[in-house]
Amino acid sequence: MNYIGSKFSLLDFIENSIKSVNSSLNDKIFCDIFAGTCAVGRHFKTKVKQVIANDLEFYSFVLAQNYIVNHTRISNIQELFDELNNEIKTPLIKGKIFENYSFCGSQNRQYFSDENGAKIDAIRQKIQIWLDSKKIDKKVYFH
Template sequence: MNYIGSKHKLSEWLLSNIKAVSGDDLSDQIFCDLFAGTGSVGKIFKPLVKHVIANDLEYYSYVLNRNYIGNNTALEADFYIEKLNTLTAIEGFIFNNYSENGSSNRLYFSSDNGKKIDAIRAQIEQWFTKKKINEDLYFFLLASLLESADKVANTASVYGAYLKKLKKSAQKELKIQPANFKITADEHSVYNQDSNSLIADIEGDILYLDPPYNARQYGANYHVLNTIAKKDTFVPKGKTGLRTYSKSAFCSKVKVAESFEKLIETAQFKTIFLSYNNEGLMPAETVKSIMQRYGKYDLVTKEYQRFKADKTESRNHKATATTEYLHVLEK
């Protein structure tokens, strides 16, 4: 998934630097990814640690992490994937509100793919409601749908807007690909809560923080994925069909420093690692000032190609690279 702030390409760098502080053998440690996103960092640590705690405020993210992190034993899923790929399409909420030729004619998906999403989402829910599938398989199939739908979405990258014409990838037929996860002997925990609320109820060894860096709310940027995941009905607002969404204090220049300090102060973890960059709402000096009040502070940096969510010539940030910060605190 093409995701703002994804640490997939930085995962080995993160792992190396976290091991440098926490040790090479992490098998007895509890690792928490408090702003988990698509789960790319949690996936790396899942087979290495005793227990992963993954959390995100967005429900689509919870679905992905509930599958990739929460599932740890093999599932018999081939029959269900095949069945979903051969369903008769229907005209439902996604087709009518977010697809070509729908009643709202928002061009997030082609007409055929919008109908397929509706049919697949309805079938998954029916299986679960009638107890034909368990919770593990339910979230596996939902995650598979979200990732497969994202591959044929008619967007530049995020869902803050759709393209005026269907691009080539959006014209391809939606086909559900399995969201395969790593099998582990240990069980893991996944939450869908506000980070500053959850932090008071958990504890462990390694706390990894990758909060939003700027004012763009993830609930707005990925609202269509939330709608597919939740399968609820509402009146979509405006040209892009926005739903009501949660707003993170980490996207507010006024609130971010206070929220961050409360998080650091409350955290019951031995080491804390914060991913941030030089374009974030909090300057590096602010982060340092807050973190060093609670223990030993260090900083590691890396030049990194920045995420491009719009056309190069119209971007607010003209730089092609950004400086990725890994702030380290040993409490």
């Protein structure tokens, strides 16, 4: 996930800057403050002893759980992604994200395209259905 303000494009600069002060990172604890999409913490996860990520937004917590905390391999992950990306199995829904963050929504914002806003709503609702029906296990997927 990438968005305006993501530090993804700065990863080489950040790593080189840190290594110019201390070249040995493997025994260090890395703090990713204002973590956002956890691009920086995810990058350093395999390079340091521990990553601590912090952000005010709940979406950042969810991403940190997946990118930084989670060590579980999911055997059917491609099957799940395929279902989420299939508009017949997961039809677009004009829900909360569409209404509040898409141009044709009630707030007339253009954070997401109309199609992507509706797709996010559809995927979120499908995942909730899977959780409720026990098709996926919250402990495995959201550690």
